[in-house]
Amino acid sequence: xxxxxxxxxxxxxxxxxxxxxxxxxxxxxxxxxxxxxxxxxxxxxxxxxxxxxxxxxxxxxxxxxxxxxxxxxxxxxxxxxxxxxxxxxxxxxxxxxxxxxxxxxxxxxxxxxxxxx
Amino acid sequence: xxxxxxxxxxxxxxxxxxxxxxxxxxxxxxxxxxxxxxxxxxxxxxxxxxxxxxxxxxxxxxxxxxxxxxxxxxxxxxxxxxxxxxxxxxxxxxxxxxxxxxxxxxxxxxx
Numbered sequence: 001x002x003x004x005x006x007x008x009x010x011x012x013x014x015x016x017x018x019x020x021x022x023x024x025x026x027x028x029x030x031x032x033x034x035x036x037x038x039x040x041x042x043x044x045x046x047x048x049x050x051x052x053x054x055x056x057x058x059x060x061x062x063x064x065x066x067x068x069x070x071x072x073x074x075x076x077x078x079x080x081x082x083x084x085x086x087x088x089x090x091x092x093x094x095x096x097x098x099x100x101x102x103x104x105x106x107x108x109x110x111x112x113x114x115x116x117x
Numbered sequence: 118x119x120x121x122x123x124x125x126x127x128x129x130x131x132x133x134x135x136x137x138x139x140x141x142x143x144x145x146x147x148x149x150x151x152x153x154x155x156x157x158x159x160x161x162x163x164x165x166x167x168x169x170x171x172x173x174x175x176x177x178x179x180x181x182x183x184x185x186x187x188x189x190x191x192x193x194x195x196x197x198x199x200x201x202x203x204x205x206x207x208x209x210x211x212x213x214x215x216x217x218x219x220x221x222x223x224x225x226x227x228x
Contacts, residue, residue: 003160004160033215035215040220040221041220041221042121042206042208042218042219042220042221043161043206043216043218044218045215045216045217048214048215055214056214056215091160091161093161103149103166103168103210105163105166106163106216108153108160108161108162109160110159110160111160
């Protein structure tokens with residue numbers, strides 16, 4: 001079974017530039033998450049999708065970050081304009097929707113390491 | 118809100134030593150608890166889980182018991198190997214939603 005795919009793996013940009021990250025979840029997984037992991041910290045949720053609808057985007061800085069999941073499959077996260085404090089690893093995860101379970105395992109991609117200069 | 122507190126690292130041990138990484142949590146309701154591991158150059162992987170009080174999760178020689186009375190989920194292994202060197206994250210889920218992670222604990226095992 002193929003895992004969660006992310007691209008690019010690394011990106012270096014100047015502040016105030018734009019950047020986009022792509023994620024392809026595991027086939028059939030209904031739920032997709034984007035997390036931000038700043039160096040030395042645990043991942044923090046940015047946005048959660050269920051199919052192509054947003055479940056939780058309360059921690060997404062909406063003045064500069066946007067995300068979409070067209071057709072309920074792959075997803076794009078965009079930052080425009082980037083700030084120095086956006087330097088982090090951006091992780092995508094997906095999970096199946098299993099009836100009757102109180103938890104669903106999340107499968108993580110390798111992440112995109114963003115450096116803002 | 119929900120939060121997870123882990124002991125700070127790095128934790129440096131010799132091969133075959135006993136490992137404990139402390140984790141405590143604050144959450145509304147009855148969360149599921151997890152340990153994720155991040156090996157060098159790899160993505161986060163689920164190591165073990167417990168979904169209710171007194172459950173013990175185990176995998177690859179690692180164990181953790183869900184203690185509701187102390188709101189803890191400490192990770193233990195009786196004899197660590199060099200290959201266990203990684204960053205370990207404690208996390209919780211309050212109901213099929215996004216995970217709340219601790220800050221991670223780096224483990225370094227020396228031969």
